[in-house]
Amino acid sequence: MTTARGPYSKSARVRAAAIEAASEIFGNAGYRGATFKDVAARLGMTHAGLTYYFPDKDALLAAVLQERDRRATEPGTSLPASPTRDDLIEHIMNMLAENMAHPGFPELHCVLSAEATADDHPAHEYFRDRYRKARRLLERALAEAAARGEIRSAPAPKQLAVLLLGVLDGVQLQWLLDPEAVDPREGVRSFISDLLAPPQPA
Template identity: 85%
Template sequence: MTTTRGPYSKSARVRAAAIEAASEIFGNAGYRGATFKDVAAKLGMTHAGLTYYFADKDALLAAVLQERDSRVSQPGTSLPASMSRDDLIDYVMAMLAENIAHPGFAELHCVLSAEATADDHPAHEYFRDRYRNGRRLLEAALAEAAARGEIRSTPAPKHLAALLLGVLDGVQLQWLLDPNEVDLRETVRGFIADLLAPPEAK
């Protein structure tokens, strides 16, 4: 197997280390509470040295968000073309498993998504569009499941999609704050099993 050597290998390693450091710092202090110099210092670099790899803090934030998206797009976390009720539950649980495996990115999501409600935040459009796309995908899947009679038709799929995303974020926040008391996986599994119960179950 061929391995990359030389300056390209070093560049990739430094970029990866910078993204990891920025994820931790942004996750703890928020984007506005952290500086480009903070990330450089954590890496043992100068501000000027870090600009060789990332032009500024916004470019670094974009790289962090791209890395986060790549992690939540791992095999098993994508929506099937035609999703059954069981597929939907499995999909949600796969996403949770990825967050449990990488709690730093879950923390980053909680902090940055809250900050990004401000219109002038550089990640505002990213999170707005990410939630918008998530709602649309879930709405379509829920509408199909309801049409097949696999789940109740109320609440409406549009509202059910927003509710499901809200519950996921809310329980995840409680888990991050108190992991010994809040079982993220079982709490969500129990909730969605009831929320997406077949019509005859009620």
């Protein structure tokens, strides 16, 4: 197996380092609070030097979000085609464990998604569409589980999907603010096990 060498390998390394630095800086200061020069300085580069790899801060933000999505779709991180109730719970808990192991990404999500509620934010459409996709995916999986009799049919899958995403975001935000007092795994597992409880026997 050969490895990339020369300017292409260096370019890939610098781009990866810039994305990592921007993820941390955007997560701490927010997109609007951070500057392109902040990222360049973290890398020991000039503003002009960083533009060789990313033309502007918007392009860097796009690369950060693409990296976030790439990690979220790595093998073993996505739901099966027709997930069972147990598959759903295991997937949510695995995703939560991954976020706790790499807190930079949930922190980035909390900061940028809040900022992106403004229509003129460069990530507004990204987060709107990402939530739409997540709701549709969960709604379909929950409807199939309800049809198989694995979970109750109420609340309706559409509302249940909104609730699940809201709980995950809210619990992770509290954990980021006070990690010593909040254990996301304990609260989330208890909540979703009850929310996705099987129907009561007739």
